[in-house]
Amino acid sequence: MEREIHKTLMQECLSLAKKGKGAVSPNPLVGAILVKGGRIVARGYHRKFGGPHAEVECLQSYRGDASSATLYINLEPCSHLGKTPPCTDLILRSGIRRVIVAMKDPNPLVSGRGIRRLRSAGVDVLMGVLEEEAVALNRFFVKHITTGMPYVHLKLAQSLDGKIADAGGNSRWISSPESRSLVHQWRAEYDAVLVGAGTVEKDNPALTVRMVRGRDPDIVVLDGRFRVPSGSRVFSVNRNRRIFLCVGRNAARRQARKTAALRKRGVEVIEFQSERGHLSLKKVLHVLYSRGIGSLLVEGGGMVFGDFIHNALADELSVFVAPRIIGEGVNGFVMDQRGKRPRLFRLSASPIGPDILLKGVTK
DSSP states (O other): OHHHHHHHHHHHHHHHHGGGTTTSTTSOOOEEEEEETTEEEEEEEOOSTTSOOHHHHHHHTOOSOOTTOEEEEEEOOOOSOSSSOOHHHHHHHHTOOEEEEEEOOOOTTTTTHHHHHHHHTTOEEEEOTTHHHHHHHTHHHHHHHHHSSOEEEEEEEEOTTSEEEETTOOOTTSSOHHHHHHHHHHHHHSSEEEEEHHHHHHHOOOOOOOSSSSOOOEEEEEETTOOSOTTOGGGOOOTTOOEEEEEEHHHHHHTHHHHHHHHHTTOEEEEEOOBTTBOOHHHHHHHHHHTTOOEEEEOOOHHHHHHHHHTTOOSEEEEEEOSOOOOSEEESOOOOTTSOOOOOEEEEEEEETTEEEEEEEOO
């Protein structure tokens, strides 16, 4: 019975944590509640990067005696000084004697230290309540804090016969308005959207959030040969988003005036050693993480999708299958036959308007 109560209250923490989506990255999503006498007396969640942590919001909003209360939190409290003071110190000062935690913090700077700090001070700490759900919620954070690379989600829309565009390269619109609305919601939740040079040339996308409310993500363009037109819509820089153009070093030097002009407009042109215009995705991902990108939504095209799969660098895959047949056209994944073939797990299929959304993760 007590375990079920813990689960119910931890679900409330997870629901609070979700309110920080799109605002706290690269920090994790965290919610906290304070329970006293069998009822919730205070709530808090991490609202924005650099702002107060969930524990701080929760405990500072409560004016009563917290010594007999229980704190629920979906992620281990931090014990180190970062942008804010250690949350373990605040918990100990409050007099709380019991803390229920969903998961250990994967951050090497914390990873068990917060729990040990509380327990050594005599606080009763219960771990693992809704741990699987908590890990799934913070999968972006778990991935980037342990690997130094962003979480990568491949998204594509295709016909029943596996085509993402017709023979002329036209892909507007394969999926339904309902599917596109969901993609715009994802854009608002990811740090950046990544596309290849071919997608920019063919579709000239803006990659903004339009069908739902939310902030526009940063943009990453892979262009080893530096062939995208400098007048493309993705380079319409505004102060609320960053534009990263990843190019081959030799191509950037051959087109020095174009490089300089884009940089003057605010585009961050990042040069990589390339092999015949092909960029190392792993190096690209590490550099993007160093720029504060903790999650990527990859939206095209076929060669980019294939490269991520070939190198086993995709964490999640979403395929919107539209009820239409294109015939001759562009395949969703353009791959070297010698590439890796990762298996998908936790598969699901759900209707989105007239489409079917197939989802899976690679581990």
